[in-house]
Amino acid sequence: MNATACFESLAAWLDTHADALDAQASRASDVLPQLVHGRVVGVGVPEALGGAGGTIADAIDTVAAVAEHSLTAAFVLWGHRTFIEYVLQSDNDAFDADILPRLLDGGIAGATGLSNAMKYLSNIEALQMHAARHADGFALSGGLPWITNLRREGFIAAAAFDHDDGSPPSIFAIPHDRSGVERSDDLDLIGLRASNTAALTVKSTVLDARHRITADARNWLVRVRPAFLGLQCGMSIGLARSALLATSQAGAASRESIRAETGALEATLAEQTLRLKQGVVDGTFFERPAALFELRIALVETVTRALSLEVQASGGRGYLRNQGGTARRVREASFIPIVTPSLVQLKAQLAQQRLASAA
Known part of the structure; x- marks a missing residue:
C-alpha cells in the first residue's frame, strides 16, 4: 500500500x-x-x-x-x-x-516532556527535575504534571534537569521501565482523553550518559524550539481547516450569510501556514523567536474565528451530540490556547521582550 x-x-x-x-x-x-x-x-x-x-x-x-x-x-x-x-x-x-x-x-512512544523546559527557557518557571552525579551516571528525581503520549505499552519521555554540581542543565530521555519511573493514571481531561496524557514522576532513577540527549539544555532548546512550536501549530492549522470545511458544507442560506468572512479567514489561514513553514525551514524563527510566538498567537485567533463560523453555520444541529463533529471541535478548540506555551505565557514573554527593548 x-x-x-x-x-x-x-x-x-x-x-x-x-x-x-x-x-x-x-x-x-x-x-x-x-x-x-x-x-x-x-x-x-x-x-x-x-x-x-x-x-x-x-x-x-x-x-x-x-x-x-x-x-x-x-x-x-x-x-x-x-x-x-x-x-x-x-x-x-x-x-x-x-x-x-x-x-x-x-x-515505543515518544513523549516530549519539555513544556517545563520551554517555560524555563523563557524565564517563566524554574526546572522541576533534578540530577545528581552517581557512580553509574546520574540519579534523577522530580515530577512533571502533564505529559502526552505516555503510552502504557511503553514510552520514553524527554525532560530537562538541573544539576546539583552547578553544571548547565541537561536533557535526559527517561525509559518507562527504569526503577523509580512512575506514570499516574490518565488525567481527567474534558477532551483528548485517548491521548495517554498523565503525570510523570522519577524517584532516584539512575541513567547513564547514553540517555542524555544534550548536556547543554539552554542552547539546545533554542535550536529545537522552532520545530517544537512549528509542529504544535500544525494542530491549530488542521483544526481551523476542519471547521472551515464544515462551514462550507452547511446549508446554503447559512453559508451565504458568512461567505465573505469565511473566504477572508481561509486566505488568512493559508498565509499563516505558508509563513509558519517558511520560518521554520529558513531559520527565521531561530533568529527571531518573537515572530514565531506572534504567529502561534495569531493561529489561536484563527481557530477561534473558524469555530465561531462553524457554530453559526451549523445552527442548532451543531449543538446535538454525534452530529457532524461541531461539538467535539469546540472542545478541541478550547485546548489550543492552553497547550504549553500557553497564550498567556507567550503574551507575557512578548511583553517582557518589548520592555527590555525599550529600556
Whole structure:
C-alpha cells in the first residue's frame, strides 16, 4: 500500500473514531499504531535513517492533516514526532542509533516532556527535575504534571534537569521501565482523553550518559524550539481547516450569510501556514523567536474565528451530540490556547521582550 492509500486508511479510521478518541480513553492504545500504519510518524525524517524523507515543513503539514480528522490523534502525533525531532537534533550519537528505529515503528512512544523546559527557557518557571552525579551516571528525581503520549505499552519521555554540581542543565530521555519511573493514571481531561496524557514522576532513577540527549539544555532548546512550536501549530492549522470545511458544507442560506468572512479567514489561514513553514525551514524563527510566538498567537485567533463560523453555520444541529463533529471541535478548540506555551505565557514573554527593548 502506498503512502497516499495508507493515509486515506488512517483518515477513515480517525473519522470513524474521532468522537470516541476525544471523549474516551478506551482507544488510547490504538492511536500510535494507526499513526504508524498511516505512515505519518516518519515524515521529515531522512530516508537514510529509516524515515519517509522530506523536511520539517512536511512534518508540520502531516500534523495539520491529522488534526483535520482528530485533534486527539494530532496531539499524540505532535508529541511523538517532536520527540523524534529531539533524537534527530541530539548531541548524543549513541542515543540516536538506539532509539530512532523503535520510535519509527511504534515499538515505543515518544513523549516530549519539555513544556517545563520551554517555560524555563523563557524565564517563566524554574526546572522541576533534578540530577545528581552517581557512580553509574546520574540519579534523577522530580515530577512533571502533564505529559502526552505516555503510552502504557511503553514510552520514553524527554525532560530537562538541573544539576546539583552547578553544571548547565541537561536533557535526559527517561525509559518507562527504569526503577523509580512512575506514570499516574490518565488525567481527567474534558477532551483528548485517548491521548495517554498523565503525570510523570522519577524517584532516584539512575541513567547513564547514553540517555542524555544534550548536556547543554539552554542552547539546545533554542535550536529545537522552532520545530517544537512549528509542529504544535500544525494542530491549530488542521483544526481551523476542519471547521472551515464544515462551514462550507452547511446549508446554503447559512453559508451565504458568512461567505465573505469565511473566504477572508481561509486566505488568512493559508498565509499563516505558508509563513509558519517558511520560518521554520529558513531559520527565521531561530533568529527571531518573537515572530514565531506572534504567529502561534495569531493561529489561536484563527481557530477561534473558524469555530465561531462553524457554530453559526451549523445552527442548532451543531449543538446535538454525534452530529457532524461541531461539538467535539469546540472542545478541541478550547485546548489550543492552553497547550504549553500557553497564550498567556507567550503574551507575557512578548511583553517582557518589548520592555527590555525599550529600556
